[in-house]
Amino acid sequence: MPVRAPYDFPPAATLQPLESTEDWTVLSSDSTGFLIVPLALDTLDLPALAAVVDPGPGGAPETLMVAPPVLVVDRTMPDTSYVAEVFIAPLAMDIPPGFPSDYLDRLEFWALWSEAPPGFPWLPVGAGAAVLAALAAWFARRNRRSEAPVRTGPVLSGNGFAEAVLALLESPYLASGDYMALYRELDLLLRRLLGMRSGRDLHALTHRQIRKALAGDSGILPILEGSEDLVREIGLQRYAGWGSTREKAQSDIRKLASLGGGK
Numbered sequence: 001m002p003v004r005a006p007y008d009f010p011p012a013a014t015l016q017p018l019e020s021t022e023d024w025t026v027l028s029s030d031s032t033g034f035l036i037v038p039l040a041l042d043t044l045d046l047p048a049l050a051a052v053v054d055p056g057p058g059g060a061p062e063t064l065m066v067a068p069p070v071l072v073v074d075r076t077m078p079d080t081s082y083v084a085e086v087f088i089a090p091l092a093m094d095i096p097p098g099f100p101s102d103y104l105d106r107l108e109f110w111a112l113w114s115e116a117p118p119g120f121p122w123l124p125v126g127a128g129a130a131v132l133a134a135l136a137a138w139f140a141r142r143n144r145r146s147e148a149p150v151r152t153g154p155v156l157s158g159n160g161f162a163e164a165v166l167a168l169l170e171s172p173y174l175a176s177g178d179y180m181a182l183y184r185e186l187d188l189l190l191r192r193l194l195g196m197r198s199g200r201d202l203h204a205l206t207h208r209q210i211r212k213a214l215a216g217d218s219g220i221l222p223i224l225e226g227s228e229d230l231v232r233e234i235g236l237q238r239y240a241g242w243g244s245t246r247e248k249a250q251s252d253i254r255k256l257a258s259l260g261g262g263k
Helices: 100-107 122-146 159-170 172-176 179-198 207-214 221-226 228-239 246-259
Strands: 003-006 013-015 024-030 033-038 042-044 049-053 062-066 071-073
Touching: 159 172, 159 179, 159 246, 172 179, 172 246, 179 207, 179 221, 179 228, 179 246, 207 221, 207 228, 221 228, 221 246, 228 246
Parallel strands: none
Antiparallel strands: 003 033, 013 049, 024 033, 042 071, 049 062
């Protein structure tokens, strides 16, 4: 908060201005001194200022130095009466004299028990290594099983695939307007179609990964291009709950059937 720094100088004298520093900021000045804001704790080291006294006509101006006032800033926190303590200086360093080897023996607790120093814990370490080896073998077997080809339904082609897709026109999902479930079935059938044509299991891939993996296959490119709108609609219905209409869903079902080569 602002405080007044009074300088004792003659009333007829003109006092040298006080400049702001990193320890205080000068707000204003008047005939009695300066209004400042302290920026440092403890005693402010204000400078002595020169005052020019005009003796009147015919006399030469005189300059005298005016001693600074003593301003002590209390170490209090804003809006409280708590007084901050000054840090201890220099900091006490309670380090025992000598070298570490002179007092390291105090840490040898087994010497006080008249026992030998503990040996290497071979048994716990060996047991931990055996458990880690068993876990590694289990994960290896699990990964080998997961790499085996997975069949996710009957292999259909041509009119058989188209009939499986067109059967969704009579599904309860379309009748009840459950488009999230309906497009989940369309998603599975589209993946099955791409898997049949490429000979790969694509069920664990995203559609972007599928498109990247099959982009070099010219035989599948027409299906990838023809299913772009369907893939976009699958994402909207399955993951955003976008909502659809019966006519739009029927159109997507017939589109997928035609991509499969059905009549």
